[in-house]
Each structure stands twice: as C-alpha cells, then as structure tokens.
Amino acid sequence: PFEVFSVIVFTAEYAGRIIVCKLNPKYQNVRFARLRYIVTPMMLVDLAAILPFFLPFVIVDLRFIRIIRLLRLFRLFKLARYSEPMRTLGEVFKAKAGDLAVAFFILFIVLIFASSLMYHAEHKAQPEIFSSIPASMWWGIVTLTTIGYGDTYPITILGKIIAAGVAVLGIAVYAIPTGIMASAFTEELRKRRIQKKNKCPHCGKEIT
Known part of the structure; x- marks a missing residue:
C-alpha cells in the first residue's frame, strides 16, 4: 500500500x-x-x-x-x-512571534474587559445566559470574531450599546495581527529578492 x-x-x-x-x-x-x-x-x-x-x-x-x-x-x-511559500510563512511567524504574542495578549485583555462589562449589564436581565464573567466570554468571542451565532445576545439598552462598541472594536483589534503579518511578509519577500540578486544563478554562491 x-x-x-x-x-x-x-x-x-x-x-x-x-x-x-x-x-x-x-x-x-x-x-x-x-x-x-x-x-x-x-x-x-x-x-x-x-x-x-x-x-x-x-x-x-x-x-x-x-x-x-x-x-x-x-x-x-x-x-x-x-515548499517555498510554507518556508516563507514559517520564517514570518518566527520573526514576528513576539509581536504576535503581544497582539493576542491585547486581544485577550479586550475579551475579558468586554465580557466583564456585558456580565454587569445583562446579568440581572438574563441570569441563565450571563451567569458569570467566564460564561459571558462566549458572547465576547463570538462578537469580537464577528461570527454572530445569535445564541447569546444582549436585550438591555446598555448591553446593546456595549455590544455595538465591542463589535467595532473587534475589527480594529484583529487589524493589529493582520498588519503585523502583512508587513512581515513584505519584509521577508524583500530580503529574499535581495538574496537572489546577490547569488550566482548557476552555482548558488554569493556574489561579492
């Protein structure tokens, strides 16, 4: 086989x-x-x-x-x-691992903060759904990722205002790691083009 x-x-x-x-x-x-x-x-x-x-x-x-x-x-x-593209992707992740870790840490902080706000805004109106801050984090994840399953949503005026703000904030927060990866890919491709120019196309040795 x-x-x-x-x-x-x-x-x-x-x-x-x-x-x-x-x-x-x-x-x-x-x-x-x-x-x-x-x-x-x-x-x-x-x-x-x-x-x-x-x-x-x-x-x-x-x-x-x-x-x-x-x-x-x-x-x-x-x-x-x-695979050349896969190796490039690996180099990009390796070069920007620290920046991405900071970006996702910020995202995690935003998730906790948003879930805490929603818990305090909706707990009395929907105690079975927003029973705790960890339980409210499901709503936070769905909203920040803009998935919007619709199984958990606010019904109070304050909760809806918070949800609108978090939805807009989610787009901005995800733009951070996206921007980091885009700039890293551009830099890596630029380096590879320079390396190819400085190498002999026949033997692969560097041209001094």
Whole structure:
C-alpha cells in the first residue's frame, strides 16, 4: 500500500538526517549533537508523522491507537520543508512571534474587559445566559470574531450599546495581527529578492 511505501521513505529520511546532522556546521563540535537535532521542532514533526505506523506493533490498546493515529496529520507539515511559500510563512511567524504574542495578549485583555462589562449589564436581565464573567466570554468571542451565532445576545439598552462598541472594536483589534503579518511578509519577500540578486544563478554562491 501507498502508506507503507511513504512510511518507509519517511523513516529512511528521518534516520538519514540523524546520521548526517553533524555535517551541519551548527551541530559540529557540539555535545549530544544528534540528540539536540532530534528534539528540534521539524524533527519532532517528522517523528510524529511516522510514529503512528509503528505503535500498533507494540501497543494493543485500540483506544490509544485511535488517538495516536491523529498524529498522521503531522505528515502534512513535512510539506513545509519542500515548499517555498510554507518556508516563507514559517520564517514570518518566527520573526514576528513576539509581536504576535503581544497582539493576542491585547486581544485577550479586550475579551475579558468586554465580557466583564456585558456580565454587569445583562446579568440581572438574563441570569441563565450571563451567569458569570467566564460564561459571558462566549458572547465576547463570538462578537469580537464577528461570527454572530445569535445564541447569546444582549436585550438591555446598555448591553446593546456595549455590544455595538465591542463589535467595532473587534475589527480594529484583529487589524493589529493582520498588519503585523502583512508587513512581515513584505519584509521577508524583500530580503529574499535581495538574496537572489546577490547569488550566482548557476552555482548558488554569493556574489561579492
């Protein structure tokens, strides 16, 4: 079957990478170089991709095996190694991880603040729906993401005013990570164009 063939190829590739990893200058003259290489994110993804095939031979618990089979989805991440756009996306996330973390932290603070306001505005009118601030966070998530399921909504005047403000604020808040990613993609593509200009198209060496 194709799965057996693909697992054999992936396993051979995985073992080969471990064997030759010391050829990489980054892992030369480093203690436990192969172990450090094995625990890198991409190698862990590769291990998760091939592990589900071998585990049924040593584990008989069918429930556990069904869960482990979900790890097969990690094989999709292997495409990132051979796809230029996927590598670019990875570099962008790596470069802007700090900025994105701050942006989502701000979004989380806004969510808590909006849910707290709505709880105090609607709790007396709808105690079964807005029973607590954590329960009100479902409304906050739906409103900030502009999904609008309609299962939870305010009925008081104050609640409707808060909901309108939060809906508008949600658009502005999501513009922050969107802007960060857009600028990061532009910068990364600019760097790659410069690198290509400074490299020989035939041998790939840098032109000095």
